[in-house]
Amino acid sequence: MFVFFLRRLLVAVPTLILISIFVFLLQQLLPGDPVLAMAGEDRDLATLAALRERYGLNETLPVQYWVWISAVLQGDFGTSIRSGEPILDLILQKLPVTLQLAAMSLAFAMLIGIPMGIVSAVNKGTKIDLAANVIALSGLSIPNFWLGIMLILLVSVRWQLFPASGYVPPSEDFWQSIRTMLMPSFVLGTGLAAALMRHTRSSMLEVLRQDYVRTARAKGLTERRVVLRHAFRNALTPIVTLTALLFGELVAGAVLTEQIFTIPGFGKLIVDAVFNRDYAVVQGVVLVTAFGFIFMNLLADMAYVLLNPRLRHAR
Amino acid sequence: MAGSGSALLSVSGLGLSLGEKGPPFLRDVAFDLQGGETLCIVGESGCGKSMTAVALMGLLPPALSRNLKGRMVFEGEDLSLRDNDRLRALRGRRIAMIFQEPMSSLNPVFRIGDQIGEAWECHNGSGGRAKALEMLERVGIPDPEGRLNDYPHQLSGGMRQRVMIAMALVNDPALVIADEPTTALDVTVQSQILDLMRDMQRRRGMGMVLITHDLGVVAQIATRVAVMYAGEIVEHGTVEAIFSDPQHPYTIGLMASVPPISGPRQRLTVIPGRVPLPSALRPGCRFSDRCPFATPVCATPPPARIFDNGHVALCHHTPVESLAEAAAWA
Numbered sequence: 001m002f003v004f005f006l007r008r009l010l011v012a013v014p015t016l017i018l019i020s021i022f023v024f025l026l027q028q029l030l031p032g033d034p035v036l037a038m039a040g041e042d043r044d045l046a047t048l049a050a051l052r053e054r055y056g057l058n059e060t061l062p063v064q065y066w067v068w069i070s071a072v073l074q075g076d077f078g079t080s081i082r083s084g085e086p087i088l089d090l091i092l093q094k095l096p097v098t099l100q101l102a103a104m105s106l107a108f109a110m111l112i113g114i115p116m117g118i119v120s121a122v123n124k125g126t127k128i129d130l131a132a133n134v135i136a137l138s139g140l141s142i143p144n145f146w147l148g149i150m151l152i153l154l155v156s157v158r159w160q161l162f163p164a165s166g167y168v169p170p171s172e173d174f175w176q177s178i179r180t181m182l183m184p185s186f187v188l189g190t191g192l193a194a195a196l197m198r199h200t201r202s203s204m205l206e207v208l209r210q211d212y213v214r215t216a217r218a219k220g221l222t223e224r225r226v227v228l229r230h231a232f233r234n235a236l237t238p239i240v241t242l243t244a245l246l247f248g249e250l251v252a253g254a255v256l257t258e259q260i261f262t263i264p265g266f267g268k269l270i271v272d273a274v275f276n277r278d279y280a281v282v283q284g285v286v287l288v289t290a291f292g293f294i295f296m297n298l299l300a301d302m303a304y305v306l307l308n309p310r311l312r313h314a315r
Numbered sequence: 316m317a318g319s320g321s322a323l324l325s326v327s328g329l330g331l332s333l334g335e336k337g338p339p340f341l342r343d344v345a346f347d348l349q350g351g352e353t354l355c356i357v358g359e360s361g362c363g364k365s366m367t368a369v370a371l372m373g374l375l376p377p378a379l380s381r382n383l384k385g386r387m388v389f390e391g392e393d394l395s396l397r398d399n400d401r402l403r404a405l406r407g408r409r410i411a412m413i414f415q416e417p418m419s420s421l422n423p424v425f426r427i428g429d430q431i432g433e434a435w436e437c438h439n440g441s442g443g444r445a446k447a448l449e450m451l452e453r454v455g456i457p458d459p460e461g462r463l464n465d466y467p468h469q470l471s472g473g474m475r476q477r478v479m480i481a482m483a484l485v486n487d488p489a490l491v492i493a494d495e496p497t498t499a500l501d502v503t504v505q506s507q508i509l510d511l512m513r514d515m516q517r518r519r520g521m522g523m524v525l526i527t528h529d530l531g532v533v534a535q536i537a538t539r540v541a542v543m544y545a546g547e548i549v550e551h552g553t554v555e556a557i558f559s560d561p562q563h564p565y566t567i568g569l570m571a572s573v574p575p576i577s578g579p580r581q582r583l584t585v586i587p588g589r590v591p592l593p594s595a596l597r598p599g600c601r602f603s604d605r606c607p608f609a610t611p612v613c614a615t616p617p618p619a620r621i622f623d624n625g626h627v628a629l630c631h632h633t634p635v636e637s638l639a640e641a642a643a644w645a
Contacts, residue, residue, distance in 0.1 A: 211419040217374055218414075219434040219482070220407030233424050309424060309466040 004311075008301050012294050019290040020072070024065050026286070027279050037277045038081055055081075068283070077284035082276045087284040090269060095288070097167055098266035101188065101257070102250045104181050106243070108189030109196050114239065116193075117200025122227055124205060132197065139194030144253055148187045148260040155183060165262040184261045188253045192246050199242045203235040210234070236307050244300035251289055322347040322388070323522040324490055329370060329385035329396065331363075331546075333593055337382070340593045341366060341546040344385070350489065353516065353523040355533045355554075357569070358543035361590045364526045365415075367543070368494045371524075372412050373402030390489060408438045411483035413493040413512075417475035417500075421467035427451075428463030431482045438486055450481035454511060473504035477511065484515055490522045497532065509536055530573050534558065539625075542566045545590050545601040552626030562620065562628035564606045600631065608632050 035051045036043065052058050056067060071078065077087035113136075120132035156164035163180050170177040207213065208231050216230040217223075255267035262268075266285065273281035305311045329344035341363050348354050356364050369375055370383055373396070385396045390409065394401050406412075414420040422430060431450055432443025444463070451459035454477040467475055476496060483491060493512065497505040513536055516523050527533060533540055533554065540557040542550040542565065550563035561567045568586040588605040591597075600606070603613035612631050620633045 211414060211416055212422040214374055215414060215420045215479075215482075216422065218372055218406055218412045219437060220403055220405070221433070221437050222403075225437070230422055230425075234422070307424065310468050 004305060005302060008298060012298060015294060016291065019294075020069055020287060021065065023283055023286045023290065024068060025061075027283060028061065030277075030279075034081055034277050034279050072284075072287065077287075078280040080273075080278055080281050082273075082278045082281070087281050090281065091266075091284055091288055094264065094266045094269045096169070097264060098251075098254050098258070100170065100177070100181060101185055101254055101263065101265060102247070104178075104185035105188035105192065105250060105253070106246070108185055109192035109246070110243070112189070113193035113196030114200050117197040118204055118227065118232065120197070121201045121204035121208065132201075136194040136197045139190045139197075142190070144187055144191060144256050145260055147190065148184070148257060151183050151187060152260070167263050167265070181263075184257050184263060187260075188250065188257045191253065192249065195246065195249075196239065196242060200235065200239055203238045204231060207231045207235045233307070237304060240300050240303045240307065244296045247296040248293055251292070321349070323350045323352075323390065324348040324524075325388040326371065327386055327388075329367065329383075329387075331366065331370060331375075331379065331384070332382045333379075334382065338593050338596045339546065341370070344543075344546075344548055346541055346548065346551065348490070348522045348524060350522050351516070351520045352538040353513075353525055353536055354539050354541060355525045355527060355537035356541045356543055356548075357527060357530065357533055359528060359590050362543045363546040364528075364543055365494050366546075368412070368492045368524065368526050370396060371492060372406060372410065373399050374406075374412075407434055407488075408486045409488050410490045410492065411486070411488040413476075413479050413483045413491065413496045415495040415498055417472055417479050418467075420479060421475055423467055426464050426466060427470070427478050428465075431478065431485055434482050435485045446485055447481070450485050451478070453515075454478070454481045454484075456481075472500050473508065476500060476504075476508050480508070480511065480515070484519075487519060488521065490524070491516070492524045492526075494526045495528070496525070498527070498529070505532075506535075512536070530569065542569065545596060546593070547601060547629065549602065549630070550626075550628040552622070553624055556622070556624060556626040560622075560626075562622065562626070562633045563602075563630050564608050564632070565602045566628075600629075 035048050035055075035057065038051055039047055056064060059067070068078070075088060077091070079086050080090060116132050116136070120129045123129050152164045155161050162183050164183075166180055168177045168180050204227075208227075210231075212234075213226060213231050216226045221230075251267070254265060255270055257263070258265045258267035259271065266289075269281070270285050272278070273285060325347045327345045329341055330339050331341040332339045344363075344367055346354060356367065358364050366375075370380075370385075371387065373380075375383060380397060380399075383396055386393060387396060388394075389405065396402075421427065425433075428444060428447045428451075431447035434443075435446040436443040448459055448463060451462055456462050456474060456477055462470070462474075467478070470478065476499075479496075491512075496512065497508050500508060509532060512523070512525075515521070525532070525536060537554040539553050540551070541548045542557070542563065544565045550557065550561065550566045557566060558570070561570055565586070568584075571584040572586060574583055586605055591601065591604070597603075597614070598616065599614040600609070600617045603609040606613065610632070615631075617629045617631050620628050620630060622628070622634070
């Protein structure tokens with residue numbers, strides 16, 4: 001099993017290198033010149049040339065990449081072209097905010113989506129199934145930003161139950177932190193819950209047809225135990241895959257959600273960096289996101305092995 | 316034949332149709348079983364053997380069980396085959412089932428020790444692991460202690476079927492229903508498994524309903540035989556009667572299609588045609604369109620002709636002497 005993990009870890013390395021090259025090249029394709037943005041009003045050629053020289057933008061692409069990646073590997077993502085702050089500090093400051101949002105959203109998604117998927121699979125073809133599917137479809141169809149704005153209007157402005165915006169770190173006031181994050185994570189979680197529900201349903205339907213489920217019933221187990229233990233354990237694998245893949249959507253959704261609820265998180269950092277053509281920040285942020293994605297998939301692979309004993313003995 | 320008081324199991328009027336007014340897929344299936352006896356239900360694929368077994372366990376999918384009819388008297392208790400709560404309480408404890416495919420019938424993500432133990436614990440509370448070990452030993456699995464923690468994929472087909480048997484017998488059931496337990500196995504392993512089942516049955520005095528299409532298995536293990544065709548039991552009797560004196564034309568055809576081991580090689584005899592689909596069933600004798608002895612009278616429901624020793628055949632043209640006559644007219 002250890003060998004499997006090690007191998008899986010090694011496979012991730014070339015992927016990361018490729019991603020870093022891609023991220024680097026992406027910058028070259030983007031329209032707009034960072035030097036122009038930096039120079040602002042003062043656009044005489046001498047200033048522009050000096051800036052280019054200073055940031056090494058006259059070097060060839062491989063040299064630029066090498067300089068950048070070797071610094072990154074030492075934890076130096078460079079400084080923001082805009083504010084001059086070290087990018088690593090910016091990321092470390094914003095990342096926990098978004099991680100909290102992502103974790104709470106995922107929790108919402110799983111708490112709503114998985115039970116709904118199971119119930120709807122067990123009651124396939126009944127009104128319960130229909131109702132669950134209608135709810136899931138609404139969840140998929142309602143745009144995050146609309147739901148967010150409606151919730152702010154209703155829950156925050158009219159009923160004054162939860163704050164409409166802002167962020168409190170959990171280290172400062174844990175419950176207040178959860179309270180402020182509740183609405184944004186609900187908004188972000190509902191869309192994912194719908195996807196999870198659909199996948200859980202189809203995965204459960206597939207598993208419930210298997211012979212071993214009939215065997216479990218033949219033992220005289222209660223239907224509840226048959227479904228939750230014998231069927232669900234086997235249905236989990238595709239659900240875990242989806243959850244890992246949802247991480248990408250989670251980051252994308254966070255961008256929008258953080259704008260609506262004015263949360264000073266990673267998503268806002270991305271948006272601001274792109275609008276400001278702050279290339280160095282964009283590179284750092286995309287790299288960290290890609291790393292996160294690969295890490296999530298690695299976790300999913302490890303979860304498979306724990307869930308499926310047949311993989312444990314495969315070499 | 317159904318309803319005699321001392322039987323371990325007595326099934327009567329078992330019927331199943333597809334849809335509310337659909338044609339009957341199973342028609343008036345009835346049989347008795349004494350403790351220690353083995354009843355083999357034989358017939359071609361699609362004749363309703365497995366359906367009958369699954370119906371007795373209360374394991375039909377809900378869409379089908381809605382149209383299920385029939386009752387059974389089991390250990391003196393008279394219950395409807397649609398009484399799901401009662402059937403669930405009996406399942407695994409008094410009535411156990413062994414399935415055809417040991418590969419797919421064991422849950423791939425649980426250790427076999429836990430799967431056997433669970434069958435014990437869900438009716439008895441605790442002590443599943445010790446019981447699982449004891450059962451693995453009894454079904455002849457080498458190094459049972461080491462095997463307890465194995466997953467199904469680590470075992471061979473024959474071992475997996477032994478595990479299934481251990482799981483089925485862990486609660487010392489009075490009745491075991493085995494649905495083609497050896498079909499998916501190698502021939503050499505088949506007879507080991509049959510020996511094991513017969514041995515366990517003798518030691519515990521269980522009744523067994525064995526579903527098979529293999530007449531070799533029947534000859535080896537059966538006390539009595541029920542021949543099923545298109546959802547009906549068309550002939551029923553002791554194994555000796557069925558093999559030496561088959562009365563129903565379908566049974567005669569089945570016997571004739573077994574290739575002889577000795578003697579000159581010849582073309583295999585086959586029964587022409589195939590089992591009719593439930594939608595194509597007719598009110599009269601269901602075998603008549605494939606029967607070499609069929610006459611116009613076969614369009615009416617056949618009578619149950621009774622011979623010695625509870626030997627019954629559902630045919631207009633029995634006893635067999637008159638079959639020859641029928642053949643002569645045809």
